[in-house]
Amino acid sequence: MWGGALYLATRSGSPAEISRRQAFALTTFAWIFVSAAGALPFLFYGNALSLPDAVFESISGLTTTGSTVIAGLEQQPPGILLWRHLLQWIGGVGIILMAIIMLPFLGVGGMQLFETESSERSGRIVPRARQFVVYISLIYSGLTLICAITYYAMGMSAFDAMGHAMSTLSTGGFSTHDASFGYFESAHRAMGGTLFMAGGGDSLRGLYPLCAGPAWGPVQ
Secondary structure, three states, X not given: OHHHHHXXXXXXXXXXXXXXXXXXXXXXXXXXXXXXXHHHHHHHOOOOOOHHHHHHHHHHHHOOOOOOOOOOHHHOOHHHHHHHHHHHHHHHHOHHHHHHHHHXXXXXXXXXXXXXXXXXXXXXXXXXXXXXXXXXXXXXXXXXXXXXXXXXXXXXXXXXXXXXHHHHHHOOOOOOOOOHHHHHOOHHHHHHHHHHHHHHOOOHHHHHHHHOOOOOOOOO
């Protein structure tokens, strides 16, 4: 209902530009809404958390902080562990990137939101923000998959490998075990994780050359 109302309210021939104040407001409310939505599974699963703990866990994941209020991770349902990793993975690539993709469909320009969230202050990174976001998302997803395959080849279970790959690329730190990465007691896995975490911590401008091509145009 709200999505339909927003579409009708912004329906016009060309995307509407939003002011910097509106961009800050949209960014703030987007984080509040997504954090609240992310807390819902923690409220309704078997060992349900209290409301403050559920919100804390959600915000910790989305901001890739890595702090947790859940103890005994090995005894938690796989679904709730996967949800924690997904929150961090989404937070790592940046919810704002998804906003840049979706807002043009609603007739709202998204580049101001990118400038609000990004630490880059040297101007527009590419002239077509939505295309830029798609390429960065593909790189992020690809690196996550490669990291998961690497962990699996090093002896992790498929579930542990995928979960830790999402935590590694987001540089968040959530784990499927209370001892975190130390549970595996493996120096070569730690070295592999360090390399992938360095890639995940690179800036958007640092990733740009990986997918630059004729369709992108020059960096402005």
